[in-house]
Amino acid sequence: MRKLLLWMIVLLGVFAAPVEAKLRVFACEPEWGSLLAELAADTIDVDVATNALQDVHVVEARPSLIAKMRKADLLVCSGAQLEIGWLPQLLRQAGNAKVTSGAGNFMAANQVTTLDKPASVDRAGGDVHPDGNPHVQLDPYRVLAIARALSARLAELDAANAAIYLQRLGDFESRWQAAIPRWEARAAPLKGKAVVVHHSAWVYLLQWLGMREIGSLEPKPGVPPTSAHLSSLIDVTKTGGAIAIICAAYQDSKPDEWLAGRTGVPALVLPFTVGGDEQAKDLFGLYDSTIDRLLGALK
Amino acid sequence: MRPLALALVLSLTLPGAAQAARTETDPQIAALAERIRALEANAQTLQKQAAEALAAAQAAQSELQQMKSTRKDPVVVDRSDEAPATAMNASANAFNPAIALILNGLYVNHAKDPLDYRRAGFPLVGEGGPSADGLLLGESEISFAANIDDKFYGQLTLALESEDGETHAGIEEAYVETTALADGFTARAGRFYSNIGYLNSHHTHTDYFSDRPLAYQAFLGNQYGDDGVQLRWVAPTETYLEIGTEAFRGENAPAAGATHNGVGAKTFFAHAGGDVGSNNSWLAGASILHADARDGEDGFSGRSNLFLFDFTWKWAPHGAFKDSGIVLRSEAFIDDRKGVVIDPEDPQAPAQDWDGKRRGAYVEGLYRFSRSWDVGYRYDRLWAASSGPYASDHDPQRHSIAATWHNSEFSLLRLQLARDEPQAHFLDNVLTLQYQVSLGAHGAHKF
Numbered sequence: 001m002r003k004l005l006l007w008m009i010v011l012l013g014v015f016a017a018p019v020e021a022k023l024r025v026f027a028c029e030p031e032w033g034s035l036l037a038e039l040a041a042d043t044i045d046v047d048v049a050t051n052a053l054q055d056v057h058v059v060e061a062r063p064s065l066i067a068k069m070r071k072a073d074l075l076v077c078s079g080a081q082l083e084i085g086w087l088p089q090l091l092r093q094a095g096n097a098k099v100t101s102g103a104g105n106f107m108a109a110n111q112v113t114t115l116d117k118p119a120s121v122d123r124a125g126g127d128v129h130p131d132g133n134p135h136v137q138l139d140p141y142r143v144l145a146i147a148r149a150l151s152a153r154l155a156e157l158d159a160a161n162a163a164i165y166l167q168r169l170g171d172f173e174s175r176w177q178a179a180i181p182r183w184e185a186r187a188a189p190l191k192g193k194a195v196v197v198h199h200s201a202w203v204y205l206l207q208w209l210g211m212r213e214i215g216s217l218e219p220k221p222g223v224p225p226t227s228a229h230l231s232s233l234i235d236v237t238k239t240g241g242a243i244a245i246i247c248a249a250y251q252d253s254k255p256d257e258w259l260a261g262r263t264g265v266p267a268l269v270l271p272f273t274v275g276g277d278e279q280a281k282d283l284f285g286l287y288d289s290t291i292d293r294l295l296g297a298l299k
Numbered sequence: 300m301r302p303l304a305l306a307l308v309l310s311l312t313l314p315g316a317a318q319a320a321r322t323e324t325d326p327q328i329a330a331l332a333e334r335i336r337a338l339e340a341n342a343q344t345l346q347k348q349a350a351e352a353l354a355a356a357q358a359a360q361s362e363l364q365q366m367k368s369t370r371k372d373p374v375v376v377d378r379s380d381e382a383p384a385t386a387m388n389a390s391a392n393a394f395n396p397a398i399a400l401i402l403n404g405l406y407v408n409h410a411k412d413p414l415d416y417r418r419a420g421f422p423l424v425g426e427g428g429p430s431a432d433g434l435l436l437g438e439s440e441i442s443f444a445a446n447i448d449d450k451f452y453g454q455l456t457l458a459l460e461s462e463d464g465e466t467h468a469g470i471e472e473a474y475v476e477t478t479a480l481a482d483g484f485t486a487r488a489g490r491f492y493s494n495i496g497y498l499n500s501h502h503t504h505t506d507y508f509s510d511r512p513l514a515y516q517a518f519l520g521n522q523y524g525d526d527g528v529q530l531r532w533v534a535p536t537e538t539y540l541e542i543g544t545e546a547f548r549g550e551n552a553p554a555a556g557a558t559h560n561g562v563g564a565k566t567f568f569a570h571a572g573g574d575v576g577s578n579n580s581w582l583a584g585a586s587i588l589h590a591d592a593r594d595g596e597d598g599f600s601g602r603s604n605l606f607l608f609d610f611t612w613k614w615a616p617h618g619a620f621k622d623s624g625i626v627l628r629s630e631a632f633i634d635d636r637k638g639v640v641i642d643p644e645d646p647q648a649p650a651q652d653w654d655g656k657r658r659g660a661y662v663e664g665l666y667r668f669s670r671s672w673d674v675g676y677r678y679d680r681l682w683a684a685s686s687g688p689y690a691s692d693h694d695p696q697r698h699s700i701a702a703t704w705h706n707s708e709f710s711l712l713r714l715q716l717a718r719d720e721p722q723a724h725f726l727d728n729v730l731t732l733q734y735q736v737s738l739g740a741h742g743a744h745k746f
Contacts, residue, residue: 051577053617054617054618054619055621055622058619058620058621058708059618059619060613060618060620060744061745061746062580062618062746063570063571063572063573063574063746064538064539064572064580066539066572067537067538067539067540067572067573070533070535070539071535084743085744086743087743088742089742089744090743092452092478093533093541093745094483094533095484095485095531095533096483097478097479097480100478100479223707224670224671250617250619
C-alpha cells in the first residue's frame with residue numbers, strides 16, 4: 001500500500017511537472033538572450049537562436065530552430081525585417097500559434113523609434129529595411145525602453161512571477177542608469193570622431209556617442225564590398241580623418257584589413273552583440289568592450 | 300494762438316465728423332469698414348497664433364538640441380502598451396499580398412535530339428523528360444502570399460510556360476493553411492506540392508541544379524502536386540520531428556484518373572532533424588505515396604506504393620551557410636506496383652500484368668566557397684525491372700556538375716554539364732546555361 005502511494009506521488013510529480021513548467025522564450029539574437037537573463041533569471045528557459053559569429057540576416061531555418069520555436073511561449077527578436085529571411089519560415093513550419101502574433105510575439109524594434117527609415121524602397125539600393133535600421137542594441141537608451149517593455153510582457157505572460165520581473169527590472173534599470181553616464185564620460189574623447197563602417201549596422205552607436213560615419217565598405221547594404229568600391233574609399237578614409245574601420249565579429253574582416261593596409265587607419269573588430277568577444281559576456285560587457293576598443297583606436 | 304488751436308481742433312475732429320457723415324450716407328462702406336476691422340482682428344489673431352507656433356517650434360528645437368547635447372532622455376517611444384504590430388502604411392495597398400516573381404531562362408545544348416530521348420524501363424511521365432534544345436524561356440512563376448486573417452494563410456503560385464509557341468498558364472499551388480491551430484498542428488487545403496521526400500515540397504528555383512534528379516523525373520513526373528488536404532504535426536521535442544499525412548485527388552503521376560471518387564492518392568511523411576555542434580545540421584525523412592492509377596500516362600492501371608527516404612547534411616562554419624559550407628544530400632526511391640500495363644503508344648496491344656519493384660536514387664554535394672560562388676556534383680541512377688512490361692537490361696544513369704554565381708540572393712547564373720545515359724548506346728552530353736532571378740517579395744526558404 002505504501003509502495004503504491006509512493007508510486008502515485010512519483011507519477012503525480014511527473015504529470016504535474018508540465019503545469020509548473022517555466023515560460024519558454026525563443027530569442028533570435030544573443031543581446032535579447034542576455035537582456036532576458038537580466039530580467040528573468042531562472043523563472044524562464046531561454047533558447048538563443050543565433051550566436052555573435054553568425055550573420056543574423058542570413059540564418060537558415062534549420063530543423064533545430066523549428067523544434068525550439070515549437071515549444072516557445074514567447075518570441076523575442078529585433079524585428080524591423082532583420083529576420084525576414086528565416087523567421088517567417090520557422091513560424092510557418094513550427095505550427096505554434098502562441099508566438100505567431102499577439103502577446104507571445106515581441107519585436108524589439110517595435111518598442112522604439114528606428115533610424116534610417118528609407119523614403120523609398122528599391123532592391124537596387126541593396127538590402128534595405130523598410131521599417132528602419134533594426135540594429136537597435138547599441139543605443140543604451142533604446143535598450144532601456146526595450147527592457148521596460150519586455151519586462152511588462154514577461155509579467156503579462158507569467159503573472160505568477162510578475163513581482164520578480166518588476167524587482168529584476170528595477171535592479172537592471174538602476175545598474176544600467178548608473179552605467180550610461182560612466183560610458184558617456186569614458187567615450188567623451190570619441191565625440192565628433194569619424195569612422196568607416198563595414199555594414200550600416202552602427203547608426204545607433206554612432207549617434208549615441210556623437211560620432212560620424214564617413215563611408216561604408218559595402219557599396220550598398222548587404223552587397224559584399226567590391227574592389228572598385230574599396231579603392232574609392234581610400235581617399236575618403238584618409239582625408240576624412242577616420243580613426244578606425246569598424247566591422248562586427250561575424251563579418252569577414254579581409255576587406256577591412258585591405259583598406260587598413262592602404263590607409264594606415266586601423267581595422268577594428270567590434271563585438272556587435274553579446275558573445276562577440278571575451279569581454280562581451282553580457283550587455284554591460286558588450287558596451288564596455290565596444291567603448292574600450294574604440295578608445296584603443298584613438299591612441 | 301487761437302487760429303492754431305482752432306486748426307488743431309478742426310484737424311482732429313474733422314476726419315471723425317467727415318467719417319460720421321459718410322457713415323450715415325453710405326451704409327455699404329460702413330459694412331465694408333466693419334469687415335475690414337474684423338479681418339484685421341482676425342489677422343492679429345493669426346499673427347499671434349503664428350508667433351505662438353513659432354515659439355513652440357523654437358522651444359521644441361531647443362529642447363531637441365538639449366536632448367541631443369545631453370542625451371539625458373532617450374529619443375525613443377515606449378510603445379509597450381500598444382499591440383506589437385509592425386508599422387504599416389495607412390493606404391489600402393498595405394494589405395496587398397506579398398508578390399514574388401521568378402524569371403528563368405536557359406540555353407541548352409543536347410548532343411542527342413531530345414525527341415529521340417527514351418528512358419529504358421521508365422516511360423516519360425509528367426514533365427519528367429529532357430528540356431528542349433537551344434534558347435528557352437524556363438518556367439516563369441508568379442506567387443502571391445499573405446495572412447488571410449488571424450487564423451489562415453493563403454498562397455497562390457501561377458506558372459507560365461511556353462511550349463511550341465503557345466503559352467500555358469497553370470495553377471502550380473493555391474492553398475489555404477491554418478496559422479492558429481494549437482499544439483503544433485497545421486492543416487492545409489487546396490492545390491500544393493506534397494511534403495514527401497526532400498525536394499518535392501521545394502520549388503525548383505531553390506534547387507542546386509537546373510533540373511530535377513532522374514528519380515523525381517521518373518517516379519513523380521518531376522514533382523508531385525495535386526488537389527488535396529494535408530495535416531501535419533510538429534512534436535514538442537528537442538530534436539525536430541514532424542509527421543503528417545495528405546489525401547490527394549489522384550490526377551497526376553504516379554496517380555491517374557482520380558480514382559476512389561477523386562481521392563486517389565494518400566501520403567504519410569515523417570521528417571526529423573537537428574544540429575551537431577554549431578557547424579553541422581541534418582535533416583532526414585521517410586515518406587510513402589500510395590496512389591491508384593487508371594490509364595496512367597505510362598499505360599499503367601493499378602495500385603502503386605512509392606517509398607522515399609531522404610537525408611541532408613549541411614556543414615557551415617557557425618551555421619552561416621551564406622559565405623561558405625558544404626551540403627550533402629541523397630534520396631532513395633522504391634516504386635512497388637501491381638496492376639496492368641497497356642502500351643500507351645499502341646492502345647490495341649494486349650494488357651500485360653505488372654507486379655514488381657523499380658528503384659532510383661541520387662547523391663549530390665554542393666560546395667559553397669564564397670558568398671558569390673558554389674559548385675555542385677550530382678550522380679543519378681535508376682534501376683529498371685528485369686522482367687515484365689517495363690523490363691530493361693540497361694539502368695539509366697547521369698552525372699551532372701554545376702557552377703553557380705550569385706550576384707545577390709535575388710539573382711544567379713549557372714553553368715551545368717551533364718552526361719546522361721538514359722538507354723544503352725545513347726549518350727547525351729548536355730550543356731545548360733541558366734539565369735534565374737527573383738523580383739519582389741522574397742519569402743524565406745525552407746532548410
